[in-house]
Amino acid sequence: MDKRKQAGEVTTDFDILDPDYNQNPGPVWRDMRERCPIAHTESQGGAWVFTKYDDIQALVKKTPELSNRQPTVFPMQGDKDLLADYFADMMPPLTKDPPEHAPLKRLLLPFFSMKAVEAHRAYTEQLCHGLIDGFIEKGTCDAAEDYARQISPRVIGYLLGVDPGQTDQFVDWVQGFVELGAADYEVRAKNFRALRRFLDDEITKRRSDPGEDYISRLIASDIDGEPVPHLMILNMCMLLLVAGVDTTWSSIGSSLLHFASHEEDRQRLVAQPELLPNAVEEMLRLHSPASAGRIAMENVEHEGFTFERGERLILSLPAANRDPATFENPDEADIGRERNRHVAFGVGIHRCVGSNLARLEMEVAIKVWFERIPEFRLSDPDAVTWSAGQVRGARTIPVTF
Numbered sequence: 050m051d052k053r054k055q056a057g058e059v060t061t062d063f064d065i066l067d068p069d070y071n072q073n074p075g076p077v078w079r080d081m082r083e084r085c086p087i088a089h090t091e092s093q094g095g096a097w098v099f100t101k102y103d104d105i106q107a108l109v110k111k112t113p114e115l116s117n118r119q120p121t122v123f124p125m126q127g128d129k130d131l132l133a134d135y136f137a138d139m140m141p142p143l144t145k146d147p148p149e150h151a152p153l154k155r156l157l158l159p160f161f162s163m164k165a166v167e168a169h170r171a172y173t174e175q176l177c178h179g180l181i182d183g184f185i186e187k188g189t190c191d192a193a194e195d196y197a198r199q200i201s202p203r204v205i206g207y208l209l210g211v212d213p214g215q216t217d218q219f220v221d222w223v224q225g226f227v228e229l230g231a232a233d234y235e236v237r238a239k240n241f242r243a244l245r246r247f248l249d250d251e252i253t254k255r256r257s258d259p260g261e262d263y264i265s266r267l268i269a270s271d272i273d274g275e276p277v278p279h280l281m282i283l284n285m286c287m288l289l290l291v292a293g294v295d296t297t298w299s300s301i302g303s304s305l306l307h308f309a310s311h312e313e314d315r316q317r318l319v320a321q322p323e324l325l326p327n328a329v330e331e332m333l334r335l336h337s338p339a340s341a342g343r344i345a346m347e348n349v350e351h352e353g354f355t356f357e358r359g360e361r362l363i364l365s366l367p368a369a370n371r372d373p374a375t376f377e378n379p380d381e382a383d384i385g386r387e388r389n390r391h392v393a394f395g396v397g398i399h400r401c402v403g404s405n406l407a408r409l410e411m412e413v414a415i416k417v418w419f420e421r422i423p424e425f426r427l428s429d430p431d432a433v434t435w436s437a438g439q440v441r442g443a444r445t446i447p448v449t450f
């Protein structure tokens with residue numbers, strides 16, 4: 050039988066934007082992994098969908114033939130030619146393939162080394178305490194909106210040297226672009242343009258008034274002796290916002306949701322705070338926020354299937370992190386899990402630049418919360434909502450304490 054057709058028949062209706070799927074994706078991933086690990090869906094412009102750890106490890110190595118020029122999990126609406134070169138310039142290094150990718154990634158890596166991000170711990174702690182000060186007396190809050198969602202945009206704004214007074218606006222644009230815009234092309238385009246205009250101005254300002262921030266440091270950097278072009282800096286800043294904001298707030302939010310609804314784990318972390326680093330990794334594994342997208346630049350073979358030029362692939366990192374072939378009891382949380390080689394930050398040449406910063410933000414956010422609010426629980430499980438699309442995370446988490 051034609052394997053492509055067979056795959057298509059099983060899961061043509063997989064839809065990454067389906068609210069029911071997003072509410073509880075575990076059973077869908079299990080079913081796909083067992084019945085059709087290489088699936089093809091017609092939804093959202095059509096894509097091959099991968100749910101197995103080993104498939105994803107193999108596919109990320111097939112570069113540049115599986116390209117990152119459009120790393121979204123569904124086509125940007127209105128874009129006729131999915132293979133067009135201009136996509137590759139949009140968010141370097143994420144949208145670049147070899148050989149252009151490596152030198153651009155090298156520009157960013159020093160900003161996010163463990164040592165470099167450690168310098169931002171004190172700011173992040175102070176930020177988390179300040180947020181909790183704002184609601185602790187009430188004995189109730191939305192842990193997503195009042196806490197998780199406020200942390201990562203402020204940290205990135207601070208790193209880029211953005212005036213703290215403008216961070217709220219920043220968050221709205223980023224959310225409009227990456228989240229609300231996922232299902233609405235107009236919303237996405239409007240917020241995309243607003244973000245670009247804002248960053249364009251910021252770069253111009255830093256040229257005459259440099260500081261220690263990342264924009265100033267990118268202006269002072271070079272690629273093989275040549276200054277980094279203005280447009281490249283702008284596009285890199287766009288990427289830092291898009292890649293570093295809702296991914297991280299999703300992970301912080303999903304972690305708090307987990308502890309608010311799993312009393313034993315909450316008590317265990319209170320009793321054994323030294324488990325925090327393992328708990329962070331386990332939350333990243335069990336509630337991985339980001340999926341990756343690839344687009345075939347030529348016909349590519351894998352396990353007897355052929356992905357044709359122009360076809361899109363969704364690498365479900367969250368599903369891979371629950372693959373029983375790699376993880377014991379994959380659908381259960383074990384906050385003391387020792388061996389945890391999850392792929393929440395991706396794998397291969399595009400592995401996340403900001404993973405040290407994301408881990409620091411998660412660790413600080415959970416630590417400060419547990420210090421200030423060790424006893425808390427979900428007040429209304431039915432009120433919990435999730436974002437859909439490339440980045441999945443809890444968006445409403447009503448808790449009492």
Ligand code: HEM
Nearest residue numbers: 142143292293296297300339341394395399401402403407
């Ligand atoms: C929990 C939080 C985060 C998660 C789960 C996450 C996940 C990912 C994933 C899966 C990729 C690879 C995408 C692909 O292969 O197509 C990636 C790439 C990237 N991430 Fe993150 N990320 C997080 C936080 C951050 C932060 C805080 C920053 C920076 C401020 C950041 C910056 C980047 C950049 C620049 C890339 C592109 C790397 C490349 O193309 O070589 N991320 N991230």
